Amino acid sequence: MTVASAAPGRRVRTRHRPPAPGTGPEPAVLTVVQAGPAASVQDLGRPGMAHLGVPASGPADRRSFRLANRLAGNPEDTPALEVTLGGLAITLSTTRHVAVTGAPAPLTVDGVPVDGAPRLWLRAGSVLAIGRPWAGCRTYLAVSGGIEAERVLGSASRDSLTGLGPDPVRAGAEYGLGPVRPVPAIPLELAFSVVPCGGPATVRFRWGPRHELFDAADRHRLTTTPWRVSAQCDRVGARLTGPPLAIGSVDLPSEGTVRGAIQVPPSGEPIVFLADHPVTGGYPVIGVVTDADIDLVGQTLPGDALRLAPVH
Amino acid sequence: MTPANVPSADATPAAMPSADVSRGDVPPADLSLADGARAEVTSAAVPPMDATRAAMPSADVPLADATPAKVPLANMSSGKTILRRAGDRGWLIECADRRPADVAASIRAEPWASGLREVVPAATTVLVVAETAAGMGELAAGLRAVLDGPGAHRTGPPPGRRIVIPVRYDGPDLPEVAERLGLAPEEVARRHGAGEYRVGFFGFAPGFAYLDGVPESLRLPRLSSPRPRVAAGVVAIAGNQTVVYPGGTPGGWHQIGVTTTRLWDVTADPPNRLAVGDRVVFEAVAP
Numbered sequence: 163m164t165v166a167s168a169a170p171g172r173r174v175r176t177r178h179r180p181p182a183p184g185t186g187p188e189p190a191v192l193t194v195v196q197a198g199p200a201a202s203v204q205d206l207g208r209p210g211m212a213h214l215g216v217p218a219s220g221p222a223d224r225r226s227f228r229l230a231n232r233l234a235g236n237p238e239d240t241p242a243l244e245v246t247l248g249g250l251a252i253t254l255s256t257t258r259h260v261a262v263t264g265a266p267a268p269l270t271v272d273g274v275p276v277d278g279a280p281r282l283w284l285r286a287g288s289v290l291a292i293g294r295p296w297a298g299c300r301t302y303l304a305v306s307g308g309i310e311a312e313r314v315l316g317s318a319s320r321d322s323l324t325g326l327g328p329d330p331v332r333a334g335a336e337y338g339l340g341p342v343r344p345v346p347a348i349p350l351e352l353a354f355s356v357v358p359c360g361g362p363a364t365v366r367f368r369w370g371p372r373h374e375l376f377d378a379a380d381r382h383r384l385t386t387t388p389w390r391v392s393a394q395c396d397r398v399g400a401r402l403t404g405p406p407l408a409i410g411s412v413d414l415p416s417e418g419t420v421r422g423a424i425q426v427p428p429s430g431e432p433i434v435f436l437a438d439h440p441v442t443g444g445y446p447v448i449g450v451v452t453d454a455d456i457d458l459v460g461q462t463l464p465g466d467a468l469r470l471a472p473v474h
Numbered sequence: 475m476t477p478a479n480v481p482s483a484d485a486t487p488a489a490m491p492s493a494d495v496s497r498g499d500v501p502p503a504d505l506s507l508a509d510g511a512r513a514e515v516t517s518a519a520v521p522p523m524d525a526t527r528a529a530m531p532s533a534d535v536p537l538a539d540a541t542p543a544k545v546p547l548a549n550m551s552s553g554k555t556i557l558r559r560a561g562d563r564g565w566l567i568e569c570a571d572r573r574p575a576d577v578a579a580s581i582r583a584e585p586w587a588s589g590l591r592e593v594v595p596a597a598t599t600v601l602v603v604a605e606t607a608a609g610m611g612e613l614a615a616g617l618r619a620v621l622d623g624p625g626a627h628r629t630g631p632p633p634g635r636r637i638v639i640p641v642r643y644d645g646p647d648l649p650e651v652a653e654r655l656g657l658a659p660e661e662v663a664r665r666h667g668a669g670e671y672r673v674g675f676f677g678f679a680p681g682f683a684y685l686d687g688v689p690e691s692l693r694l695p696r697l698s699s700p701r702p703r704v705a706a707g708v709v710a711i712a713g714n715q716t717v718v719y720p721g722g723t724p725g726g727w728h729q730i731g732v733t734t735t736r737l738w739d740v741t742a743d744p745p746n747r748l749a750v751g752d753r754v755v756f757e758a759v760a761p
Contacts, residue, residue: 212592215676371558371566418594418601420561442677450561
C-alpha cells in the first residue's frame, strides 16, 4: 500500500511492506513499540456538538499539546499522542523532528538519556521512550507532519467517556505521518510546560452557576480546604478528597456543563470536569475552574494537593 | 524502556481508570467518576427545582460572615430571565416558563450566534458557551434582548419537523411493563404509538435524545438495575420520556420495541436525524 492509495485521515494498517518497484518511497510511519498504561491520540477535539450529547474531548492539557505541535511545525490541532504516566516507546520509519512537552519525564533514544530537550531529531529506526514523569502526569508527543488517525465527527481525539475516536494506543499500532513540515527556529529553553510540582497548586475558579445552592459554610470550606486529588481521576474528571461539603442531595434537573466545572455530588467531595466530561450533569456546579488553570488540573496525579481560589 | 518504568500499582489503569483501556466502547457503567454521567439517567425525570429557589436572584442571597471573600456578582439578574455565570466563557440561562428547545433555537437564529461555541438546551436551562471570554457582558445583553426583548415571546421559533419512526413493539420488557401498568401489551403499544413526542434535549451519551410526552398511563420509574449495553434502535420508556437508543450505551429504561430507522450515525454528516424541537411519532409495524 502506498500513501497515495490510503484514504486521507484513516489509519493505515498494512505498512512495512516493501514498495513495489515504481510505486515511490516507503510511506512514513510511526510504530508504537510499547504503549504504556494510557496513551491516546488527540487533536483539539469536537467542540460545538454538546447539544447532540457529544463531549468536546481533546487534550487534558491543551497548552502543552499546542506547544508540542508548534515545536514540531504543525498547526495546533494536528493529531498527536497524549501519554499518561509515560511508558510509551515509538519508532519512526523516517527521520523527523519530534516534540515532547507537558509532564517532564525521562526520555531515552535507543536507551541513551536525552532528557530536557523539548524537540529531538529522531532518526529512522531509533526508539524514543518516555518514562514516568517526575511531575505531572501527561506528556505530549508530536511528530513533524502529524500522525494520521481515524477522524470521528471531525476529530481524531479519543474520547474515553463515549469511545468516540481512534482506538486506544496499543503496542504494534502504526500511524501514517503527514508531509514533513519545517520546524520553527526558536530558543527551546522558552518552550516550557506548566505542571504541578512541589507544594499545593493554586487553581483559580469562578463562582457559579449553582453556588447559591450552597450555604456559606460550604463555600468557605471549598476555598479553604487543602484538597487532594483522589485515585478517581482520569480524562473525565478529577475527584477531590477532603472534608466533604454538607450540601447533600439536591433535586436539580440535568443541565449543560463546561470543562472545569466543579460538580458536587451528594457525597460532598467535588469533582473537577476535564476533557471528556459528560455534556450535561445533574449535580450542582458550585464553580468553574478558569480556562487558564484547568490545564494544570489535567496534569494532577492522585495525592496531589490543590487549593481552589475564587476570582472576581 | 523496561516494565520497571511503567507506573507502580497506585497508578495503574485500575487506579486511574482510563476508559480507553478498560471499557472499550461501553460508556460510564464502571467508571468511578460516572456519577455525573449516570445522573443523566436518574435526574432527567426529576421535576424541576422548586420555583422559589430557581427564581432566586443572586443579589438576594445573604452571605454569612464566615465567607472570607465576598461572593462576586456571578449572576446578572436585572431582567426577567436569570443568567448564571458558568465559567470564563459561559452563561447558564434559566428558561422559566419557556421551552429550552425554543430558547436555544431563538439564540441560534441571532446573527452573533456564530461567536458561540456551544448552545446546549437541557431540562430547564440552556447553556451558552462563547468562543472567547471577551465580551461576556455584551453576550449577556444580547441574550437578554432575545429572551426578554419586545416580541421575544410572540415570535416563536419554527415548530420543528415531524419525524415518523416505524417501531416493532416486541421489546423484552413489554410483557412486564404491561403487567405493571395493568394493560395488555397491545394496549401499551397502541398508547405509545398514539402520542406525539417532542425532542427536548440530548444528553447522557452522543445521540441520546430525550423525547418528552409519554402519556400518564405509561409512566414507570427506571429499571432498578440498568443493562450494561443497549443496541441502537431500541425504543424504551421511563417517566414521561421515551428514547430511541443510539447504540453502545448502558440503559435503565424499559425496552418496549425496536426500530430499524437509524437516528444516530457518527459516519453521517450530520450524525443526527433528530434535532431539538422536532416532533416525533411512532408508527407500529408488524413484528
